[in-house]
Amino acid sequence: MTYVIQGAKDDFEVVIGLEIHAQITSNAKLFSGASTEFGAEPNTQVSLVDAAMPGMLPTINAECIRQGVRTGLAMGAQINKFSVFDRKNYFYADLPQGYQISQFTHPIVGEGVVKLDMGDGKTKDVGIERIHLEQDAGKSMHDQHPQMTYVDLNRSGVALMEIVSKPDMTSPEEAGAYVTKIRSILRYIGSCDGNMEQGSMRADVNVSVRRAGEPLGTRCELKNINSVRFVRQSIEIEARRQVDILEEGGSIDQETRLFDPVKGETRSMRSKEEAHDYRYFPDPDLLPVEFDDAFVEAARASLPELPDVKKARLVEALGLNDYTASVLVAEKEQADFFEALLDAVVTATKKEAADVASKAANWLTGDLFGALNKAGKTIGESPVSAVQGAGLLSLIEDGTISGRIAKDVFEIMFETGKDADVIVEEKGLKQVSDTGEIEAIIDEIIAVNQGQVEQYRAGKTKLIGFFVGQVMKATGGKANPGVVNQLLKPKLDG
Amino acid sequence: MSNIDTKTVAKIARLSRIKVADDKLEPLAGELNNILGWVEQLEEVNTDNVEPMSSVVDVKLRWRADQVTDGNKQESVLKNAPNSEYGFFAVPKVIE
Numbered sequence: 001m002t003y004v005i006q007g008a009k010d011d012f013e014v015v016i017g018l019e020i021h022a023q024i025t026s027n028a029k030l031f032s033g034a035s036t037e038f039g040a041e042p043n044t045q046v047s048l049v050d051a052a053m054p055g056m057l058p059t060i061n062a063e064c065i066r067q068g069v070r071t072g073l074a075m076g077a078q079i080n081k082f083s084v085f086d087r088k089n090y091f092y093a094d095l096p097q098g099y100q101i102s103q104f105t106h107p108i109v110g111e112g113v114v115k116l117d118m119g120d121g122k123t124k125d126v127g128i129e130r131i132h133l134e135q136d137a138g139k140s141m142h143d144q145h146p147q148m149t150y151v152d153l154n155r156s157g158v159a160l161m162e163i164v165s166k167p168d169m170t171s172p173e174e175a176g177a178y179v180t181k182i183r184s185i186l187r188y189i190g191s192c193d194g195n196m197e198q199g200s201m202r203a204d205v206n207v208s209v210r211r212a213g214e215p216l217g218t219r220c221e222l223k224n225i226n227s228v229r230f231v232r233q234s235i236e237i238e239a240r241r242q243v244d245i246l247e248e249g250g251s252i253d254q255e256t257r258l259f260d261p262v263k264g265e266t267r268s269m270r271s272k273e274e275a276h277d278y279r280y281f282p283d284p285d286l287l288p289v290e291f292d293d294a295f296v297e298a299a300r301a302s303l304p305e306l307p308d309v310k311k312a313r314l315v316e317a318l319g320l321n322d323y324t325a326s327v328l329v330a331e332k333e334q335a336d337f338f339e340a341l342l343d344a345v346v347t348a349t350k351k352e353a354a355d356v357a358s359k360a361a362n363w364l365t366g367d368l369f370g371a372l373n374k375a376g377k378t379i380g381e382s383p384v385s386a387v388q389g390a391g392l393l394s395l396i397e398d399g400t401i402s403g404r405i406a407k408d409v410f411e412i413m414f415e416t417g418k419d420a421d422v423i424v425e426e427k428g429l430k431q432v433s434d435t436g437e438i439e440a441i442i443d444e445i446i447a448v449n450q451g452q453v454e455q456y457r458a459g460k461t462k463l464i465g466f467f468v469g470q471v472m473k474a475t476g477g478k479a480n481p482g483v484v485n486q487l488l489k490p491k492l493d494g
Numbered sequence: 495m496s497n498i499d500t501k502t503v504a505k506i507a508r509l510s511r512i513k514v515a516d517d518k519l520e521p522l523a524g525e526l527n528n529i530l531g532w533v534e535q536l537e538e539v540n541t542d543n544v545e546p547m548s549s550v551v552d553v554k555l556r557w558r559a560d561q562v563t564d565g566n567k568q569e570s571v572l573k574n575a576p577n578s579e580y581g582f583f584a585v586p587k588v589i590e
Contacts, residue, residue, distance in 0.1 A: 028562050042568070060558065084548075091509075288555065
């Protein structure tokens with residue numbers, strides 16, 4: 001389905017490219033030994049390098065190079081064994097050096113591609129243009145004092161990766177799916193925690209519109225968008241703004257704009273325009289970054305199974321449907337929980353993984369996710385562990401409890417954190433499979449419901465449901481439905 | 495031959511946050527053109543097939559281990575600041 005913006009006269013398409021800034025997971029900063037930890041007292045995690053004191057020299061953090069390479073590999077991208085740091089010059093109070101150390105002409109990672117899952121088994125490839133390493137700036141606080149801006153340099157010098165896409169996206173949904181996918185990959189490989197609320201990941205969104213078949217229009221850049229929802233919203237609003245201007249015969253100015261989610265509008269940030277002459281040049285304090293094939297291969301060997309590969313395995317080897325597999329692999333924690341759950345079910349039931357995988361996945365995505373959602377908890381905070389979930393599922397598998405009773409047991413597990421077998425024992429919820437016991441109950445029910453028996457024998461065979469219901473009622477839902485059906489039919493048939 | 499005009503000088507000065515009086519633009523343009531002209535003599539040398547040199551000595555970039563070895567020196571960091579409050583640098587309000 002093509003995303004079309006209907007103008008008063010013409011239909012327009014939108015073209016979107018994203019620059020995602022992702023904080024690299026590291027203990028120390030990109031060029032200094034100061035800590036990167038979030039939430040410290042102001043200016044306590046600042047070395048004299050980060051504060052740009054005269055004579056201080058940057059020394060590159062090896063881990064940041066390694067994580068940049070791993071990220072590139074995870075996106076199937078070209079790894080550049082030779083890359084160069086440049087200075088990007090601009091003045092701002094939270095940039096003590098007066099320049100940001102970044103990579104301009106020779107980034108560490110070149111072209112790659114990520115596959116987006118667009119639902120219904122549809123995918124979309126989005127090209128990666130490049131990934132480069134750069135320093136974060138400090139933080140300015142404008143609302144603490146009437147005349148002053150307060151500056152905290154704790155973030156100054158923290159390592160970022162800028163992941164630049166090609167302008168391959170053509171709808172707000174694709175752009176949202178792209179951010180989600182990048183976040184998922186980064187979290188799988190652990191090169192960034194993907195925490196958008198804390199600012200560990202943020203996006204600059206480039207938006208332009210054109211009438212079908214026309215060349216690319218002039219783009220505007222929406223700065224610092226910090227959630228997937230805002231990425232989608234800001235694009236819808238900005239594309240509509242551009243269409244309205246074009247339809248009135250106007251033209252789009254290439255500029256940086258600010259998205260205001262409260263007012264639902266984008267605003268020009270003209271004041272920064274002139275500063276966009278960054279006068280890049282190679283940083284004379286830093287030699288080029290060079291490494292060999294062995295370094296790249298070691299980085300490659302350290303990658304875990306990535307979401308696309310994992311999803312394919314869940315579908316092909318375990319027989320999960322496409323949708324369920326997508327849900328499970330989207331977040332690494334969910335995928336890990338599922339694998340632990342499945343392992344434990346296989347161990348407990350001695351069945352093949354493929355035979356129990358769908359049941360385990362359905363319980364996880366249905367019962368557990370539903371309960372977590374309702375309780376406002378994440379999978380990491382689940383009161384029911386993977387092993388406990390497996391305990392419940394194996395009780396269903398071996399016939400100890402019915403699927404219906406299992407729902408009740410699960411509710412108690414979720415509330416109390418107790419094991420399933422303990423709850424079943426305490427509450428006496430064991431399924432009755434004893435044929436003698438069930439037979440006696442059936443006989444009694446047939447005896448007191450002679451009218452229905454006659455109707456059944458006269459041809460209203462649907463009434464068997466009524467009898468099953470009566471047996472279940474009499475046993476408090478604990479009778480094994482298979483056994484009930486098996487015994488009931490010959491008795492009714494006479 | 496490079497040709498820096500007064501307009502370019504004014505722009506560079508603004509980007510560098512250096513105040514340059516109007517009557518100084520012309521002499522500065524002359525000085526900058528002299529400097530660039532001097533450096534541009536290097537263009538006379540044929541550098542085809544010569545790799546760019548990033549250092550005059552044969553050394554590689556030194557990498558540091560990912561260890562926290564620095565920090566907790568708020569006082570030193572803020573020492574030269576014209577103004578600081580509550581551990582922050584305090585600067586004239588800058589807002590979009």
